Every structure is written in structure tokens, then in C-alpha cells.
Amino acid sequence: MKMINGKYLAASLRIRAALLRTVQKIVVAFVKIDREKVVFDHFNGLDVGCNPGYIAKKLSEKYPGLKITWLLAEKYTGSHSSWLTYASTTPLAKAIAIASAKVVVFNTLNSMADWPKKKGQIWIQTGHGSFGIKKIGIDADVKRKELIKREVRKTNIFLSNSRFETGVFMSGFLFRRRQVIELGHARNDIFFNHAQQTAVREDICRRYKIQGKKIVLFAPTHSKGDVAFIKKINVGGLLTALQARFGGEWIFGLRLHPRTRNKMEKRKLSLSNLKGPQIVDLSSHSDMQELLVSSEAVITDYSSGIFDFLLTRRPCFFHLEKQTQIALRRSIYFDFNTTPIPVSSNFDELIQNIELFDMDRFTHGVAAFLEQAGSVENGDAAEKAADLIKKATQGVSVTELRSIYMGEEGPESQPDMPSSFAQEGNPRAPLQSSR
Incomplete structure (x- = not known):
């Protein structure tokens, strides 16, 4: 009986996935990009928070003319902010929201791997960690490598807060150096205010x-x-x-x-x-x-x-x-x-x-x-991210954005890790201190 139920469940999941792909293709084909629309997501509609939340708030303050939309699960019971409009995370609503956005900002790794991206869009990954000690991505689990590759190919920019984090995401999530812009994490600005x-x-x-x-x-x-x-x-x-x-x-x-x-x-x-x-x-x-x-x-x-x-x-x-x-x-x-x-x-x-x-x-x-x-945290990450997103909606290319915010580093240069970051068997790791 369990085997039969398992087969039915597997078949049901395959059918659901096929239907979702069909819906996505139709939406992408018919929904046009709104160049003033920015869509945000935190943990697949968990709530309004983390780096995307702080960036969205700053963006609404500096550029009120932009259409800021937040993907929010229907089961969410928290308070809703008046400075945002909301879209459901149901498959059709999410597909329309993503397909119509000029810029998509998200922080959950692998969450966008199977969502289609339209030509002309800019996808920004903010991450939700810091100088974290736990290995992530394929550094921790090679089973997700293909999923990681799919998402990284679609992602234009990863916003890092340090040379260390840049190295971690190049190693664990296969980002290339040219995809990374070190601005700091918007959620950490509060520590400087x-x-x-x-x-x-x-x-x-x-x-x-x-x-x-x-x-x-x-x-x-x-x-x-x-x-x-x-x-x-x-x-x-x-x-x-x-x-x-x-x-x-x-x-x-x-x-x-x-x-x-x-x-x-x-x-x-x-x-x-x-x-x-x-x-x-x-x-x-x-x-x-x-x-x-x-x-x-x-x-x-x-x-x-x-x-x-x-x-x-x-x-x-x-x-x-x-x-x-x-x-x-x-x-x-x-x-x-x-x-x-x-x-x-x-x-x-x-x-x-x-x-x-x-x-x-x-x-x-x-x-x-x-x-x-190599921390770059100084309290202005949300403002810089908001300015970057505004420029992106105005048609500034990722290459130009990188030049503005990171200077003229070579596109594939490795992050400049201090020599004390090198430990035997782990070239990206040890944050040595004077303790």
C-alpha cells in the first residue's frame, strides 16, 4: 500500500511540476516587463524582512515612483506595510509578478532556480548570512549542484558584505567574480544608526x-x-x-x-x-x-x-x-x-x-x-543597493553597475583574501584573530 501511495505521490508531483512549467511559459510569453517594477522575496513569501526588506524600505523612501511589490504567502499573519504592494506566492500570481518585473531581489538560495527569467531583467541575490561559520551550497552538499548552477546562470548580481563572503559564494554557489558587488548587507545598517x-x-x-x-x-x-x-x-x-x-x-x-x-x-x-x-x-x-x-x-x-x-x-x-x-x-x-x-x-x-x-x-x-x-559594512548598504536598483530600472547595465560600485577589477579575479585566511585543506576559511 505504501509503495502504491508513493507512486501516486510521485506522479502527482510530476504532473504539478509540468503544469507549473506550462503556466510559466505562457506568462513569460504574454506578460510584458514594467521597467519601473521591482519585486522582492524573502524565503518564498515568509514575511517582509532580512536584506530584501531593508532594501525595499529604503527604495520606497528614496524613489517613491517605483512600483515595489512583495511576494507574500497567503498564510502570513504579520502586519502589512503601507509602502508596499503585495503579490501572492501562488504559482500563477508569482509567475506574473516575476515576469513583469524589471528587477527581482531575493535572498533564498536555489529558490529561483526553476523560475524562468526574461531577457532584459536583472536578478539580484542578497543572501541571508554574514561571516557565517557553517559551510553552504556545494561546499556542504554536492547533491544540489545542478540546481545551484541553474540559479547562478540567471542571477546577475550577488550583494556581498566582505571578501570572505565573496569567496564563500564563489566556492559554495559557483558565483563568478564579475557577478559580485560588495556593498554590505542592508539589514546590518541598523548597527551603525x-x-x-x-x-x-x-x-x-x-x-x-x-x-x-x-x-x-x-x-x-x-x-x-x-x-x-x-x-x-x-x-x-x-x-x-x-x-x-x-x-x-x-x-x-x-x-x-x-x-x-x-x-x-x-x-x-x-x-x-x-x-x-x-x-x-x-x-x-x-x-x-x-x-x-x-x-x-x-x-x-x-x-x-x-x-x-x-x-x-x-x-x-x-x-x-x-x-x-x-x-x-x-x-x-x-x-x-x-x-x-x-x-x-x-x-x-x-x-x-x-x-x-x-x-x-x-x-x-x-x-x-x-x-x-574584508568587511565593507559601514551603515550605507541599503542606500547603495537602492541606488543600484534605481539605476538598473533606468537601463544601466550590470557591467556599468559593477564599475560604479566596485571599480575596475578584472571580471574573473579571485577575491583578495588575506594570507591568514588560508588553512590546510580549506583555502577560503579561517578568520584568525588576536584572541
Whole structure:
């Protein structure tokens, strides 16, 4: 019976895929490009956020005459922004939206591989990571190589935030150097805007009723043993250590990965150790950057968000068990101990890292880390991206855009990695620091 059901499911999926291709071909043939239309997508209609969200907001402010459309899933229940128009992610609506756009901006890798691209369009990939430690693309999984190739052939521009990230995307997603423009990540501009940070922090504290308290954000990534790992956190001991070292009254902010949340809901799992007046669940807050700028410290196992948080120069800590560190050796770009972030493998070590935290040493280590990564983050990425998109709608070619924003580098030159980025067996990896 299972085999029969499996055959029916496979046949159904093939028929659905064939119908979608037919719809796409018809739409591409009959829908004309609107040269003032820009379509944005974040994780296949998940919500309005990440780099595309911050770019769309800036674009609407600077160039209100453009038609900005956001692909949004019908199941989305968040608030809708008045400065955007919306298109559904149903196959027909998405096909029409993409086919009619002069510029398409997206951040989910492989999400556009099987969507047709019209001549004259410019597709821009923003990514959704940073100086992340986890290997991606074919560096992590060669099974998706053909899918990656299809998408990269269609993508005109990848917006990078550093020489390191450029190298990662050339290695993991086969981008060529001429496709990359290093502008910074729009979502990280907030780390350079004190007034915006203050406003966001006040809003977060008011919304979650934690005014006058400091947030330590605990944001583990999704993994097989994530729930068991989270259950081992001793919140009381952690908050006591933070208060003793840094002063003030602290609150524990839990930010579960969406996949972890889904797993817990399906299996009806609970975290009995994470309940109480000193704990606030921030998992439903979709904008991670808002949580980061509102936090005085961050703890994670290996979420890439901690590398964005480095831009704040505030204390942060890696915390993951020794067996996890060993298991990850083949799937990370650089060793945890080569960053300025203290590493612990058990709760006692985490508390010790907090108690002995050296702010001066950490700050100098962060500066060295960012310099060696070739970071170009300085707070104007959204504005530059908005200007670039405006020029693209006006007919400026990708070659000209690259010349404007990147100078006259050779089209196939490799990124200029510092010599300290070379580790045995991994030419693109190790972000060495002075720690």
C-alpha cells in the first residue's frame, strides 16, 4: 500500500511540476516587463524582512515612483506595510509578478532556480548570512549542484558584505567574480544608526514588557539535538553571572530557530526549564536584527547571527557541547577558536567565560576579525543597493553597475583574501584573530 501511495505521490508531483512549467511559459510569453517594477522575496513569501526588506524600505523612501511589490504567502499573519504592494506566492500570481518585473531581489538560495527569467531583467541575490561559520551550497552538499548552477546562470548580481563572503559564494554557489558587488548587507545598517537602535530597543522592551532590563539573547540554530541542548541551560546561574560581571538587571530572551519551533509543535515538546518571570520568548519576532540591537549580550551554538552581532562590539559567546564541536569540524569554514568569541562546551565553562570576559581584548579581536574578513559594512548598504536598483530600472547595465560600485577589477579575479585566511585543506576559511 505504501509503495502504491508513493507512486501516486510521485506522479502527482510530476504532473504539478509540468503544469507549473506550462503556466510559466505562457506568462513569460504574454506578460510584458514594467521597467519601473521591482519585486522582492524573502524565503518564498515568509514575511517582509532580512536584506530584501531593508532594501525595499529604503527604495520606497528614496524613489517613491517605483512600483515595489512583495511576494507574500497567503498564510502570513504579520502586519502589512503601507509602502508596499503585495503579490501572492501562488504559482500563477508569482509567475506574473516575476515576469513583469524589471528587477527581482531575493535572498533564498536555489529558490529561483526553476523560475524562468526574461531577457532584459536583472536578478539580484542578497543572501541571508554574514561571516557565517557553517559551510553552504556545494561546499556542504554536492547533491544540489545542478540546481545551484541553474540559479547562478540567471542571477546577475550577488550583494556581498566582505571578501570572505565573496569567496564563500564563489566556492559554495559557483558565483563568478564579475557577478559580485560588495556593498554590505542592508539589514546590518541598523548597527551603525544609534537613533534607530534606540527606537527599536524601546519598542522591543515596551512590546515584551521588559523596560529597564538588559537582554541576553539565546539563539541556538536548528540541529538534531537542539531541544535536548536547550533544556540544559541554567537560566538562573547565567543571569547571576551576567549581573555580577556587567551590572544591571538581566532578562533571558529565547529565540528559537523556526524549524526548532515547528519540530516542538509537531512533537508537542516543551521547555520546562525556560519558564518564569526572568524569561521572555522572542521566537515569534521575525526580525532578528531588531532582537540583536536590543540585546546587551548574545549566546548561541553556531548561528550566523552572532557574526552580525559582532558589529555592535557587545559581549557574545559560543556555547556548544564538545561532541558537537567535533562533529562540525568538516562542515565549518573556520574553527570556533579562531574568532574573538569565547567558546564553552559545558555550563561551567560558559559561566567562567562570562566572569573572565575581557572587553578590551574582545574589542580589539573583533576589529582584527572584521579587517581580515574584508568587511565593507559601514551603515550605507541599503542606500547603495537602492541606488543600484534605481539605476538598473533606468537601463544601466550590470557591467556599468559593477564599475560604479566596485571599480575596475578584472571580471574573473579571485577575491583578495588575506594570507591568514588560508588553512590546510580549506583555502577560503579561517578568520584568525588576536584572541
